[in-house]
Amino acid sequence: MIDGIIFDKDGTLFDFRASWGGWARHLLGDLGRDAAHAREMGAAIGFDVESGVFAPDSPVIAATAADVAACLLPHLPGRSHAGVMDEINARAATATMTPAVPLRPLLSALKARGLRVGLATNDTEAPARAHLAAHDITEFFDFVAGYDSGYGPKPGPGMCAAFAARFGLDPARVAMVGDSRHDLEAGRAAGMRAVAVLTGIAEVAELAPHADVVLADIGALPAWLDGGAAG
Known part of the structure; x- marks a missing residue:
């Protein structure tokens, strides 16, 4: 039985490649002196x-x-580090996110089951809330935390643990859903079920050893909740 689901954002609610490739190009283009400098900085962040x-x-x-x-x-x-971080966050807040699946129908269906729904992202909280608002899905989230919300970043368990504590949920009856090892490790450390999805960069071989189940995308969650093999 599952009483709550806490989602990662990038690569989980939103397709990572489709959403963040354009953001990275624009950020590096604006920060760089020229194309060569942009490529150099891209290499520094693995892009x-x-x-x-x-x-x-x-x-x-x-x-x-x-x-x-x-x-x-x-x-x-x-x-300065603060200045560069401010520019990253400002651009992140206005980045165009591509949903991994139609989000309103899915989240509405999860809430109709009586589930508590949360968000735990290593993005900062303000851009995370902006992305939810841009897709008209804020109403479905009972809890939203970024790495700057006071609970620490993933793979630490702080955000996941805070979600469970906020609503008095047994962590063993909560699923952490994400596309990276950081997400799965955060959920495990908080005592939660770990559900991996493949709408990020990591593939099955990397995620499977750390997950209870690997799903193609979050659209397969209802079948998994119903006990189906929707991997």
Whole structure:
């Protein structure tokens, strides 16, 4: 039995490649002196500017804006870490997110089951809320936390544990749904079920050892909740 679901955002609610490739190109283009400089900074954050492909270990995938800014800072003499992070967050808030599946019908169906629904992202909270609002799905979330919300980043369990505590949920009856090892490890550390989806960068071989189930996308959650094999 599951009483609550806490979602990762990027690569889970929203398709990672489709959503963040354009953001990275624009960010690097604006920060860079020229195309070569943009490529150099892209390499520093595991992103190929020409192909739009992220490396599996790119900090953009599962780390925080502070981590991404730290990777870029050595290539931006004279810039401050806070200033670069502010630019990352400002661009993130206006990035165009591509839903992994139609979100309103899915989230409405999950809420109709009586589930508590949360969001735990290593993005900052303000851009996360902006993305939910842009897709008219804020109403479905009982809890929204970013890495700056006071619970720490994933793979630490803070955000997941806070969600369960807020609503008096038994963590064993909560599912953490995400596309990266950070997500699954955060859920496990909080005592939750771990559900992996393949709408991020990581593939089955990387995720399966850390998950109770690997689903193609979050659209398969209702069947999994009903006991189906919707992997």
